[in-house]
Amino acid sequence: MVMRNAGPIIRLGRRTHDNLAYLFGNDDDVAMVLNTATLAADTTLTLIGNTILEGTPVSEALAANSLLLSNITNDSDIAFYISRGGNSAQFLFMDGSAGVLYLMANVGGIMAGFAADPPAPDVAGLHIWRGSAGTVTAGTSATLTLESSNTSEQSIYVLSPSTALFAIYIKSSNDNVDLGGFEYRLGGHATPSTFAIVTANAARALWNATTLEFQQAESITTTSGALTLNPATEVVIAAGDRLKVGGTAAHATTPGTNEISLFEGTAPVGTLADGGTLYVRDAAGVTELSFIDSGGTVSNLT
Numbered sequence: 305m306v307m308r309n310a311g312p313i314i315r316l317g318r319r320t321h322d323n324l325a326y327l328f329g330n331d332d333d334v335a336m337v338l339n340t341a342t343l344a345a346d347t348t349l350t351l352i353g354n355t356i357l358e359g360t361p362v363s364e365a366l367a368a369n370s371l372l373l374s375n376i377t378n379d380s381d382i383a384f385y386i387s388r389g390g391n392s393a394q395f396l397f398m399d400g401s402a403g404v405l406y407l408m409a410n411v412g413g414i415m416a417g418f419a420a421d422p423p424a425p426d427v428a429g430l431h432i433w434r435g436s437a438g439t440v441t442a443g444t445s446a447t448l449t450l451e452s453s454n455t456s457e458q459s460i461y462v463l464s465p466s467t468a469l470f471a472i473y474i475k476s477s478n479d480n481v482d483l484g485g486f487e488y489r490l491g492g493h494a495t496p497s498t499f500a501i502v503t504a505n506a507a508r509a510l511w512n513a514t515t516l517e518f519q520q521a522e523s524i525t526t527t528s529g530a531l532t533l534n535p536a537t538e539v540v541i542a543a544g545d546r547l548k549v550g551g552t553a554a555h556a557t558t559p560g561t562n563e564i565s566l567f568e569g570t571a572p573v574g575t576l577a578d579g580g581t582l583y584v585r586d587a588a589g590v591t592e593l594s595f596i597d598s599g600g601t602v603s604n605l606t
Contacts, residue, residue, distance in 0.1 A: 323351045333377040342368050375400065425449070467492025473502065481505045 323341075328334040335356050343349060343366040349357040357363065358376050366372070375382055379401035385392045388411070397406040407414055413425030418434045425431035426442040426449055435453025442449040452458055462470050469492070473485035487500040487507065500507040510517045524531065533539055541547050547564045 325351055325354055325356065327354060329377075331377075333380070334375045335372070337372045337374070339366065339370050339372055340368055342366065343370070419453070464490065466490055469493055471502075 324338055326336040337356050345365040346361050356374050381400050382398040383394055384396040385394050395408055413428040414430050415422050415425045416432045422433045427444055427446050429447045431449040433451050437451045464470055468490050471487040473482040476483055482505050485502040489495055489498045499511045501509040508519050544561045
């Protein structure tokens with residue numbers, strides 16, 4: 305034992321052996337080792353006849369003078385505890401039989417700090433912190449909080465093979481299906497380079513660089529105010545299609561192509577003509593077309 309101003313210092317192995325190992329249990333099941341040599345990845349380790357890393361290890365390479373903690377009892381666990389108000393609380397648990405690492409902070413949350421002096425988590429969830437974003441806090445129901453002090457960009461990257469499907473889905477315990485979500489379909493998909501919006505367990509809209517394509521009949525509405533279309537040049541109805549305004553029933557038994565119809569009340573049935581036709585009909589079934597000039601004068605064509 306060496307005494308210094310700050311208190312006693314115990315030096316083990318200083319004059320005995322560099323690769324000093326603490327061994328626990330009658331069968332040396334647990335070891336804590338200062339390994340002075342480098343150690344290659346996935347390599348067994350034996351010191352002075354004692355097995356430290358056994359079998360076929362799955363491990364990263366270690367630098368010289370690394371500290372190792374190893375439990376070589378088959379399927380055994382390692383756990384770390386602290387006392388909270390007189391009650392032991394497990395914060396780190398390594399499940400040997402399941403191969404699972406648990407980080408547990410069921411009261412205060414977990415702070416993963418990637419900058420100096422991280423604060424406590426905003427809420428009892430996972431808080432990933434890369435500097436302060438300022439006077440702002442996460443909502444109390446947040447499970448994951450991402451925070452950064454970067455004033456030019458905040459990004460989440462998913463690095464994926466070029467043929468994969470990237471997706472975020474929402475599921476419910478009621479039916480355990482993909483109720484909603486987002487997909488980005490890469491080169492291996494039938495519709496590559498496409499962003500898909502999923503609702504009710506199906507892709508309802510596909511959006512690529514040039515087209516937004518709904519996969520079924522859809523309505524675009526507003527709960528208040530007008531819906532404004534403001535194109536840089538014009539609104540184009542593709543050749544062979546038609547535009548219908550109003551009407552409480554189907555367009556017609558046989559709609560026409562390249563035609564525009566404006567109906568008030570029930571739309572007519574029957575066959576509508578093709579090719580550049582304009583239909584205008586009021587609720588009484590009277591066909592009427594009105595023109596308003598710059599002075600406000602209305603001229604009716606019936």
